[in-house]
Amino acid sequence: MRIPIPDFIHAIAAGDMTQAASILRGANPLPAICGRVCPQESQCEERCHMSNRFNAAAIGHLERFVADWERGQPANGGAPKPWRDEKIAVVGSGPAGLVCAGQLADMGYPVTVFEALHAPGGVLRYGIPEFRLPNAVLDWEIDVLRQRGVQILTNVIVGKTIALDDLLEKMGFAAIFIGTGAGLPKFLGIPGENLNGVFSANEFLTRINLMRAYESTADTPMKVGKRVAVIGSGNTAMDTVRSSLRMGAEEGLIVYRRSEAEMTARIEEYHHAIEEGVQFHWLTNPVEVLGNDEGWVTGLKCQVMELGEPDESGRARPVPVAGSEFVIPVDNVVLSIGTTPNPLLLSSTTGLETDRWGCLVADEKDGRTTRARIYAGGDVVTGAATVILAAGAGKNAAEAIHRDLSEAGEAADG
């Protein structure tokens, strides 16, 4: 995100919070969110010069601190009206889209964000739970973007409600940023996966976070049993298993076919899960979901794995131990084994190249796709990754859009 970290920390040290907030927001339109959910230990804090002699500065916590201070200040009364003519469409209101929209609005472009769901935020809304990112914080960040001139249209599924090409040809947008994320859940394809009580992590978290199934006033139901097994070891798996405990499960289990060393979750999320009493079944590969006569989950049949030679990902390949099958009795199984880009938009649009994983092909540095005036970034390009990478991609694309439109404008003037 290229945040001038020493500058904003100096401003905090000098007690000038207004200045600190201004520096931070100029570089990152979602500081209160990034300060909470980003893996700083592998980003800014990993490269922190302080870590040569001390521990790294707690940059993430400082970012959160500054943003939360700003949140307590009176709203600054709105931004100037967009002063440029070229309208920009942003498809998807997750981290990539919101950052791209915020940056372009600051550069004076009229920006419209199209969101398929009834509430903006993308994975920040439906995926990341309240205990990691309160909805109030997300709402505030989105309100700040609105005050800065970003228009957000919910309930519009680009590719269904409006064709992507219609945004360019009929609605007069000069450029489009696609930040539709990786929303399609993967399933294992093992027997019993469609039993009642088996969910994708997306469904499980969406019921809780977007549909607020934990509230007595909400109509969307949720059934969480006493023992919940979550398959996978990423941040989403940790969010899911910790959510299940908050939804009343007595025991939350992580079931992962590799070992602790190959776990993909942030270490902080892992520690939180341990603190909350989550049980970890490493080197445990689910082979079948077992159910009762009514079709409800009763258990998860697994086999013990051992680590073999490195696979194509460079990690030790888990190999089943013959005759090691056993059953873990559980009431729910939640699959958190990854997501892929939703093909809904890409399949309804021609000329956009995708790779063999269904990811949209776009330049890493500027988000340019295989079509002119169409840019992309975030999980739709990289596959499921982090909020900060998506935010960075949104920012890079915003700068590329500005550069390309400026050049086109100059060429037209010349």
Next chain:
Amino acid sequence: MARIISKRTLTPVTRMFVVEAPLIAAAARPGQFVIVRVREDGERIPLTIADYDGDRGEITIVVQEVGVTTRLLGALGEGDDILDVAGPLGAAPEIAPGGHVVGVGGGFGAAALLCLMRDLTGRGEQTTAIVGAREKDLLILTDELRAVCGGLELCTDDGSAGFKGFVTERLQQLIDGDGSGSGAGRPDRVLAIGPMPMMRAVADTTRAAGIETLVSMDPLMIDGTGMCGGCRITVAGEVKFACVDGPFFDAHQVDFDEAVRRNKMYADLEHQAIERQATACQSAAGGAGCRSSEPIRRRCPSAMPAFAPTTSSRSTRAMICSAQCSRLNAACAARTPSASRGVPCASRSRTSSTP
């Protein structure tokens, strides 16, 4: 927000809304659906687009009041706004040209046939619609359907209109070449829309005759865009997401046992929610849910008595019957303040409260 332009009551528990939704109307194709939410903290439910008019910017939806959300929606009136309407979702069915296409609509499923049959008739297909209900007064949109189909076959359980019996029995007659009464020919393709047990019965009816049949599946959904996977069904041994891969599937390949079971996942919670709604409705006068419920609650016991399944030997008959029973009883229970009715509202239908 989508403004309700007009509202029509089709049966005591079935309402038709014309809704202002220009973008959806312009993009819609026959057989697609919308996701609707009616209040903050409300659930998202899929509703089939019964009709659409791109020029006027309007879509038509038909709602049967069977759950919390459909009741709230049914209580809205002309000029009211529906909080969220998103779509069009899913894909139109692929029906090869040529041959006699028979659309079968069970209950309010008849409404969903409207634009499908108009489209097929319009492109030159020979079309017949078979629609059924318990009695004449519960048949819906017959004039509208007659106008867009080559032929219209009415079926009632009590014989008060058209053929006396179930839609599948009339369908079987047509398959057997007995178009007596209407002269309708043997179907070459069948399209069925309605409650799951009815669609399953249609599938069973056409399977033996080897007639290509599509059903419009309506599992529980949340987002409707492929994100949650809650709507997954098994078709020919493969897992499909009804929201994006469907909603139309080869009826003879659908795992109906699984689909029916998955649709009952929250039946108990839904029942509790309906009871809570009824209680809240009684205690707090003037809530949105109360507007329509009072007269219907009074009307309910006589208009829709608890309807016990017959003990017919024909499995299809029993299945349809039980679908109708639970549908009607669910609607009835929704209107009845006490929870004393013993029949669970387990059968989710196209407009049920689908979380």
